């Protein structure tokens with residue numbers, strides 16, 4: 001080991017503590033959509049939580065009246081790009097669920113355009129998920145899910161449904177669109193839960 005005081009003398013990969021395994025950093029903001037971008041008019045936009053005790057519905061005006069917060073977070077796409085320190089503004093899912101009574105443990109998120117993705121309810125609560133309508137201080141662009149999308153940044157980004165339309169409470173963790181097409185049922189980027 002003489003002469004080598006650090007590492008192994010060869011090229012070592014720079015270790016970035018905030019980067020999950022198998023991911024690389026990007027400064028851009030790639031657009032990944034399974035279909036065309038729906039053109040949504042906020043006058044007709046609605047967000048609904050469907051529970052066994054009834055439906056709770058928010059119009060765009062009602063959504064904007066809810067307390068909104070700034071969110072700074074890292075995002076990780078299963079196709080291996082990560083973006084650190086992204087900034088969003090929106091409403092915590094805790095706020096929406098204050099009004100909802102349900103004994104069901106799972107959620108299917110539904111988007112305008114038909115996309116779906118499944119998430120355990122506990123992953124949407126306690127300050128872990130938001131409906132967001134601003135990115136980087138600007139209204140969220142349609143291609144990134146505007147007027148509003150789900151943001152669940154501790155899971156791979158396919159769980160962050162763009163053009164969010166509603167959440168349906170479920171007794172079972174039924175697979176959504178990508179989960180039926182080979183993606184992992186849960187999608188933790190730190191465990192590399194990419195495919196099933």
Ligand SMILES: Nc1nc2c(c(=O)[nH]1)N[C@H]1C(S)=C(S)[C@@H](COP(=O)(O)O)O[C@H]1N2
Nearest residue numbers: 030031032033034111115144158160161162
């Ligand atoms: N409605 C909808 N939401 C979606 C998708 C989609 O195709 N439709 N793609 C998912 C995937 S795979 C990723 S990586 C992110 C991409 O978001 P972006 O286009 O804003 O980068 O949105 C997720 N949410």
Ligand SMILES: [Mo]
Nearest residue numbers: 032077078158
């Ligand atoms: Mo993705």
